[in-house]
Amino acid sequence: MKLKYISIALLATTLVSCEDFLDKQPPSYVIPEDYYQTEDQLQAVCNKFYADVLPSHGSWSYGTFGNDNNTDNQTGLSADGKYATGQWLVGLDDSDNWSWTNIRNINYSINTILGHYYNGEISGSEQNILQYIGELYFFRAYSYFTMLQKWGDLPIIKEALPDDNAILVAASTRSPRNEVARFIINDLDSARICMTDNFDTRKNRLSPDVATLVKSRVALFEASWLKYFKGTPFVPNGEGWPGKEKDYNANYEYPSGSIDSEIEYFYQIASESAEEVADKYIGSLTQNTGTVPQSESDPDNPYFSMFGSTDMSGFADVLLWREYSKGLGVTNNVEVAVTRGNYAIGLTRSMVESFVMEDGRPIYASHDGFAYSDQTISEVRQHADPRLKIFLKEPGQTNLFKNMDDTSGDQGVTTEPVPSILRGDGEWGYSTGYAIRKGGTFDRALTAGNGGYVGSITFRATEALLNYMEAEYERTQTLSDKILTYWRAIRTAAGFTGNAVDPQVTIDATNMANERLDWGSYSAGVQLTDPILYNIRRERRCELMAEGLRWMDLTRWRALDQMKNEPYHVEGFHLWNTPMESWNYGGTFVDDGSVSANVSNRSLSEYLRPYEKNMTNNNVFRNGYVWHLAHYLRPLPIRQFLLTASDNASVDLSSLYQNPYWPTTTDMAAEQ
Secondary structure, three states: OOHHHOOOOOOOOOOOOHHHOOOOOOHHHOOOHHHOOEHHHHHHHHHHHHHHHOOOOOOOOOOOOOOOEOOOOEEOOOOOHHHOOOOOEOOOOOOOOOOOHHHHHHHHHHHHHHHHHHOOOOEOOHHHHHHHHHHHHHHHHHHHHHHHHHHOOEOOOOOOOOOOHHHHHHHOOOEOHHHHHHHHHHHHHHHHHHOOOOOOOOOOOOOHHHHHHHHHHHHHHHHHHHHHOOOOOOOOOOOOOHHHHOHHHOOOOOOOOOHHHHHHHHHHHHHHHHHHHHHHHHHHOOOOOOOOOOOOOOOOOHHHHHHOOOOOOOOOOEEEEEOOEOOOOEOEOHHHHHHOOOOOOEEOHHHHHHOOEOOOOOOOOOOOOOOOOOOOHHHHHOOEOHHHHHHEOOOOOEOOOEOOOOOOOOOOOOEOOOOOOOOOOOOOOOOOOEOEOOOOOOEHHHOOOOOEOOOEEEEEOHHHHHHHHHHHHHHHOOOOHHHHHHHHHHHHHHOOOHHHHOHHHHHHOOOHHHOOOOHHHEEOOEEOOOHHHHHHHHHHHHHOOOOOOHHHHHHHOOOOHHHHOOOEOOOOOEOOOOHHHHOOOOOOOOOOOOOOOOOOOOOOOOEOOOOOOOOOOOOOOOOOEOOOHHHHOOOOOHHHHHHOEOOOOOHHHEOOOOOOOOOOOOOOEOOO
């Protein structure tokens, strides 16, 4: 192992959150330079970044499978302002998002550690030292990827810079987004070189396979973005690209020669990286039996248990997971959420109807011996895709049957009730009537208030198969044998049998006109005409439901433009003119559209519309979701322009530029 072959890109340690951009000192007062001199110290530094950088059970303290909230997959009690006009404004500050804290701290650690390493000043196992160095490269890559998705073009600094204002301002220049993606991939390659296979058999630490999987994710993201935003201000040299206004980007040329070559470059990397991981794990995907255990005597469903286990180390296709511990006080509220309404983040009608039936055909197609019905939640589950069948909760099901004598577990609901659609609180409410069971364990001992310790899958191998399928098909426009092999493996693990394992069954029965509720059926405001590509997207959506990748996918596909001209109405279960209209919801329906209304009126739709109950003027969502192109990226906060301007006062003198269609004045909405 020779680290000199790894390119080192070190962000200036002083490039930090906006309020202290100019005078923040490197964090040596927090971790002195002489600390990084044993492998144990390196491990301790890395341990903190697992929690600071990587996703786990949601972004809030309870922790639920609501990570796809505010998309067409899941929705809560309150709509997101990005789907309205005039609700999302340019801010003076946005330190929660335009934050370089993690990158600054990681770079300081990398820089210091490498200095000690080259001088032979770190004691311990060479393998362990390199593992932790590799982990830091991964954390920087992942932090940058998180910011790439929010901001696009970003500053990239490849050397430690002195604490000099002029140098730091010059270094804040934004590199084109594809260059950022290349930088991220380079860091992931460095991580792959340094880290060791099976370094941690419990899979609580990073590995080369994880780095390779994320490499495929990053490359697929950038390839898709460049393809579907080609010619727009959202890509380098596209018409109106704001980066062109700055001298340092005025003559930009793609490294591969053109945007088309750049697209091919990233798709190729995505395909190759995904294939490397997929081939390694395709024979060990966890199998779905299609059943939901309802008692101690029922056989286990491994696929179901994989998402709700307290120890995920035994699942071969789980590449990295976060372990929680009651003894250490590292806990979550997942099991409580699963036995309730997932803290009011429910599945949408669009998500439920995207799943095909057990015969592999879409819900609207002709089926032998049955027909799709959503008259009750029970009927929705009948003959459904085995994944939907196990993860969609049904009233009357048993939620808890393990450790029922545990008196500490008192926050769960033993038997699934009628969905509480009339309740407007996050603790007990059901936003759509469709509630998710993903992540459940049936264990009452895990339902103490915020005292559960269900593990959290961070990365799993099935994503690699999905990444390959999409990247390779986009690249070649051919449904190759390998794509079909991967696709059938996913279907088999999902619990399909017989002809339903063959994706061609789904493709042949797909009518794109019936897929309009699925945002993924669109790109650039136009519905897809290729049923193969659409069904690759559909398979991804269903397999990864509630795992936090939907927003990333929707943006890279440019799958929201259609709402510029045709508002989208978020819907839940089939409430009106079904037996569910007569269920006992613990209150009286008020559907007059007033501020007191608790359900949407049947004249709008037979399906519950969670944001169209109150139809008065103070409800900006009463007429559905609308979209503005600017919202694909966040607006840079104005303070950053002032801090990087030569006079610290004039936005136009800044080395930065605003994202497309966002103004450079505070409290202003998107221009398009």
